[in-house]
Amino acid sequence: MTEPLRVALAGLGTVGAGVIRLIDTNGALIARRAGRPIEVIAVSARDRSKDRGIDMNRFAWVDDPTELARQAGADVVVELIGGSDGPALALARATLGAGKSFVTANKAMIAHHGLELARAAEGANLALKFEAAVAGGVPVIKGLREGAAANEISRVYGILNGTCNFILSKMEAEGRDFADILSEAQRLGFAEADPSFDIDGVDAAHKLSILASLAFGTRPAFDDVTITGIRHVIAADIAEAASLGYRVRLLGIADAGAGGLFQRVHPHLVPESHPLAHVTGSTNAVVAEGNFVGRLLFQGAGAGDGPTASAVVADLIDIARGEFGPPYAMPADALAAQPASDSGERRGRAYVRFTVADRVGVLAEIAAAMRDAGVSIESLMQRGANPDGSVLVAIVTHEGPERAVAHALEKLRGSSSLTGEPMWMHILG
Amino acid sequence: MTEPLRVALAGLGTVGAGVIRLIDTNGALIARRAGRPIEVIAVSARDRSKDRGIDMNRFAWVDDPTELARQAGADVVVELIGGSDGPALALARATLGAGKSFVTANKAMIAHHGLELARAAEGANLALKFEAAVAGGVPVIKGLREGAAANEISRVYGILNGTCNFILSKMEAEGRDFADILSEAQRLGFAEADPSFDIDGVDAAHKLSILASLAFGTRPAFDDVTITGIRHVIAADIAEAASLGYRVRLLGIADAGAGGLFQRVHPHLVPESHPLAHVTGSTNAVVAEGNFVGRLLFQGAGAGDGPTASAVVADLIDIARGEFGPPYAMPADALAAQPASDSGERRGRAYVRFTVADRVGVLAEIAAAMRDAGVSIESLMQRGANPDGSVLVAIVTHEGPERAVAHALEKLRGSSSLTGEPMWMHILG
Known part of the structure; x- marks a missing residue:
């Protein structure tokens, strides 16, 4: 058998542990599909003693995640620490600087620093992959970068935050108010203790800015996303919408035309005849409209350790196969700087x-x-x-x-x- | 700019003309995304004089499609002739034999001869790609081969024939009977003059056998698909189903377990809570259930010149980028021969x-x-x-x-x- 693809993994929260569990469970199948085994050789996390239900003694343990960039024998570093800057960004820079490929689920970091990292990866012929950063397990980065690559995309939009969709579809099903459902979601672990990144739309905006760049060949422009969350949607809005034949969904929506790049996260009324109206619970779904393919829809679990691990390992399989190229479909320097469009128009x-x-x-x-x-x-x-x-x-x-x-x-x-x-x-x- | 990827194209029906129109329209964008231009240099079709609304004089014209395999300067041959054997198969064999990559939308040929062609392609390090063979413009081959590659897939199923779904959803919307809608669909060009491949489920079975092979790592086994079409569904069935909370859909469905490989095309009752219940008209949709990713759904236009051309050119872009590998995700010789399961169980x-x-x-x-x-x-x-x-x-x-x-x-x-x-x-x- 060919040499394994050797992985150093930073961050052992639920997703990090999920990646290890996935490779443990599906390793033989992955080796058949990837043409070579994928093997974790080193890990790093804050708390070494925590019981993660997995034997961690097999792996080299590194206290400072940045050191994984120099881990002997590692081909790829997987970053699951989170945060747009700090240790995650330091690790990304160090990894690409050290000539290793880099895989991440970190939407905030890619939204803010994706262009810089893509340049570094391309310059060194390395992979930078972030399928898990948008829509969890749903291969929508790949869908835009490759599946829809023959098309001029006129619009990309979707349900990009599972917590918001869980809350809105539960408000819809039960006629209850936002605050009420939010506390239930927090109790059940579907919403963070500090839910503002989710419910105020920032998480969806991170993802939208990544999708927009891929869809339109424009430079990532997170700061140009206008953002409104779901905090002020009340049960009566959902009832009114229903009586008119609509469902309320938090959509991220982007298009690019002569007027510039438009990116917005906002609650929308979605007609019942549209597939997004039937997306309930924490499911994510992304629509891309192409000038030849028409309307493409990608749908699935937007979060959770299993789906996110699935996307991370899909990226590793692409790397193991040698099937990768510029992260944003075209070279980072070819991405167009486009001004934000005027939404009043x-x-x-x-x-x-x-x-x-x-x-x-x-x-x-x-x-x-x-x-x-x-x-x-x-x-x-x-x-x-x-x-x-x-x-x-x-x-x-x-x-x-x-x-x-x-x-x-x-x-x-x-x-x-x-x-x-x-x-x-x-x-x- | 790097050398173009040079394409010889066999078959100038609506899809073939669509591929040329797509490359004409989106060529600059494609060159940015693929890193090099994609250029058609030679074509072959039965009738040279037919007006296709496109200037064909730019291309070398070849009467015998098989000769495209030896077309000087061509890197790839695209086959859009159709038919499981005959000229299409002769061209596929000749192309791979001549050291050129091969792209096709031909589900019947891939269902019957995919394994042989994959072996030939792998042996010569060439691409064999057939995204357009299943679900038209929807990148579901890529979704299984790459997007879901980290998962053991327990089941793959979906709406694989647009004609049948058009008929069933129109019967549903209008309460009319099968024969009535079929003649209307024929008049509108949504159904062939001889519709039996579609309405008797053979076309869906071709596609299902391709999906099953990709999902389960099993050898393509079209002959093991049990097939029932929609000819005997009556308006009253649809009304009864609706009164019980179901929609009638022709599904292709496959799973692989200890009992063997199960593949069936059959009309199903789909619960209204399932996303496939909301797929209407000629849209296609495929669901794959993975042990980590959960349920993934891919949906879009299953036929038509634009969507099919989109998938064909996506394959060409992968080839232009050098991002391709074994057509069935793993080497053809690693695919397992699995007996058909007993549906009685x-x-x-x-x-x-x-x-x-x-x-x-x-x-x-x-x-x-x-x-x-x-x-x-x-x-x-x-x-x-x-x-x-x-x-x-x-x-x-x-x-x-x-x-x-x-x-x-x-x-x-x-x-x-x-x-x-x-x-x-x-x-x-």
Whole structure:
């Protein structure tokens, strides 16, 4: 048998342990498929004594993860420490600098430093791979880099955060409110103790910026993603959406045109006829629209140790086979720097929900603001008083410029008729 | 710029013309992504004078497609002639024999001769690629060969024939019968003049046998696929299924276990909670279940010139990048010969619909046959007389061995109570 591909692994949390368990379990099959065995030879983690349910004494133990970059005999370093900078980034730089390939599940680091790392990898003919960084086990990086490579991609979008989708689809199924479901998700381990990266959309934005770069051949531009999370979605929004034939989903969505690169994470109304409307629980799903292939959908488990380990080891198999090239499909220096587009220029349909005082004239005030801003209303629902006496008004607009809706909301800002912030969601078209 | 990848193309039907149009349209982008241009240099087709809306004078014209294998300067031959044997197979053998790589969309040829061709390609370090042979533009060959490569796959299944799914989902939406929709589909060009390869399940079986080989590391075994098409599905079956919370879909489904390799194409009842229930029209979708990744879904356009051309050119890009290896993920000689499993040993739930005479005792006869065969009935619906006086009886069984259902149907064979063949569909579990 050919020489094994030898791996040094940094980070032994659930994903790191999952990678070892996967290679232990499927090793023989992997060797057949990869043409050579994949073998972990060294590991590094904060706590050596922790019981991970796996015999770790087989591996060389290194206290400082950065030292794995110089681990004798290792061909590849796998980084599962996390964090956009710090030890993860130090390890990435050291590994590529030392002439070893690098695999990571670290979306934050790739979103922020992917371009620099890709340059380093390409310059040294090494692999830099990050399939696990987006949509967990779903091979969507590969799907864009290779599967859809013949296409000009007009748009890429999807459900990129499993925690948010778990919460939204549970709110939908049970009619309960956000805070309530969030605490349950935290109790069950589906949401972090500090859930803000997930529910405020930052995690989805990291992933979106990686997808956009692959899809459009543009430089990664995380800072240009506009981000709104799901904190302010209420049960009534989901009920209104359902009554209109929509499901509420947190979507990351990107396109690139003459106006520049558009990247947004925002709650959307998704028509029931769209496959993303049927994605429930912590599943992730990504759609890419190509000028020849049409609409491609990739769907599966977006997180968890098994799916993430599956993606990490898929990257290792590509490396073992020698089937890899520029991480962003084209050389990093060929990626185009594109300015962020102006979202006000975008056209679409919108859902806007107001929480208003239960008194005469409120509806007239909202309707006038919409009219004055040039927003054409397709439907308007007013629902009876909440326990606190406030009333919900939900509007669906005809297709029109986003600028007009923003304008109308600007006019209404500070109005004493509103008892809370309006909720604006885009309707996926 | 590096040397182009030079392509000789056999077959200028809609897909062949689509490949040329794609390279014409997206050529600059493809060159950036592939690291070098992809250039068609020679073509062959039956009718040279036919207007394909594309300038063909740029290309060397070859009357005998087999001669493309010896085309000076060509690195790759793309075969879009079709047919499991004949000129397509002769060209494949000649191409690999002449030291050129080979790309095809020909599912019938790969299902029958894939192993032989893979051996020839591997022996000469050439690429043999057939992404377009399964699910059109959807990169599911790549998804199994690479994306899910770290997993033991327990089951692969999906909607593999767009014509059948178009017909079934239209029957579902409009309550019309099979023959009626089929003629409409033929008129619209969604079904062939001779539709039997599609509607009798042979096309899906070709694709299934390719997927099974990739998923399980087993030798392609098309002859072991058991095949039932959709000809005998009636509108009432779809209505009954809907009333029970199911959609009728033609599924190809394969698994590999101790009992051998199981491969079947058959109409199924798919629960509404399953993503395949929401795949309508001519869309294809494939699910692979892995021991670490869980359930992966790949979905998109299963046919048409644009999507098929997209898959063909994706294969060419892989070749241009030098990112290819054994076509079946592992060397052809490492694929295991596995016997076909005995479907009688399988367990599952079933839907069985009888068309019966409207007279006393018929229900008792059916119920007795089920009881005597040991089939446990979960629900039974009898619906009023058809225009011809016959009555429908639809049964859903509890989970049990398929052998028992087969036994019950055997007992009822030839009974004067039945006015037509019973329809047996499996329920996807």
